[in-house]
Amino acid sequence: MRFKKMPFTFCFLAFCLLSFQISAQEKIALIVAIGDYPAGSGWMKINSQNDVPIIKSALLKQGFPEKNVAVLADEKATKKGILAAIKKELVDRASSGGVAYFHYSGHGQQVADNNNDEIDGYDEALVPFDSPMQYVAGIYEGKNLLRDEELGEAFNELRAKLGPTGNLLAVIDACHSGTGTRGMAPARGTDVIMASEEYKMTKRGAGANDQNGTESSGETTALAPLTAFFGAAPNQLNFETKDADGNRVGSLSYAFSKTFAKAEKNATYRGLFEQIKLEMSAFAPRQQPQAEGALDRQILGGKIVGKAAHFSIINWNDPNTVLIDAGWLQGINEGSKTGLYASETRDYKNAKPLAEGIVERSRPLQSVVFLEQEVAQKAAAEAWAYVLEKSYGNLSVTFKNEL
Secondary structure, three states: OHHHHHHHHHHHHHHHHHHHHHHHOOEEEEEEEOOOOOOOOOOOOOOHHHHHHHHHHHHHHOOOOHHHEEEEEHHHOOHHHHHHHHHHHHHOOOOOOOEEEEEEEOOEEEEEOOOOOOOOOEEEEEOOOOOOOOOEOOOEOOOOOEEHHHHHHHHHHHHHHHOOOOEEEEEEEOOOOOOOOOOOOOEOOOOOOEOOHHHHHHHOOOOOOOOOOOOOOOOOOOOOOEEEEEOOOOOOOOEEEEOOOOOEEEHHHHHHHHHHHOOOOOOEHHHHHHHHHHHHHHHOOOOOOEEEEOOOEEOOOOOEOOOOOOEEEEEEEEOOEEEEOOOHHHOOOOOOEEEEEOOOOOOHHHOOOOEEEEEEEEOOOOEEEEEOOOOOHHHHHHOEEEEEEOOOOOOOOOOOOOO
């Protein structure tokens, strides 16, 4: 008689397993968009509200339930409001093995370092709705700015909740330098530093603290991996652009929404970021987006795949000629055989190339490759290049016989 109960038991166990898998893959998101800063705050109004629908649409296409995508905008996005929303919408709702996404569209600002952990003497900070631009000694010295350390602490609490099998992706569409009065389009950020003149005088000439696009070395294994994309280098403007409907949007938000929405499940964050850079090069050529963290993982909680030893196409001259970002300093000499493969091709030895070619000219950091098969400009721009056969160039050795 016991075997008659087995189907029910089996179904119950299957249901539990399925429920566990679903909860382990739960996706939650928080979008913070501040554009209508208060009059008198000193901040230029920007179009952050237009970023919300394009980011939300991309998230929905990647399986984020609409009820799990929270939005915090303008007057609600004070410093306390942002930290409370991270706690309520992300930390409290996170589950082990889940995926969390944080998006910020707004201004950024540098502020005097308050714990001596920055090489250049300045913290990078997000500008909440209630943070004026100007430093006034004894009245306002930046207490409402959301410093990178404070955001990092909130993220670490979230990452601990997600656990080592979870994943956190953060996209920061702001910059911490520049002014909105320069250029053809509004820019997000300011060259006004939140510090006294005496402090700024002592920090002149200090080194910059750029994101370098590498995996963080001090990660704790108990925390979920973190990957972050930034709209520009710390010393660059972060310009707005126009979407297909003519609306002003953040350049990083627009590029991210386009690439993320169509990303395959086996895509990596490194491959995704390369697509973002390619998109931004068309409408924001004056800025260089930055990335850091767990780049060589498949997106949204995927496995580590390792860094591929590929090179990128930095210029397409014609269907048979491309320029790659490696030269004789990387061992790429004239006569080396190369292959162009579809983006994210890692096992290139067992894949069919888009084209093969020979290095015609090798420079220290770049090489001109003549392709045997024609390749369209878009396909070449997205391709990964590998060295198939190395040439040692025009090496010559002189022997002296003194018999």
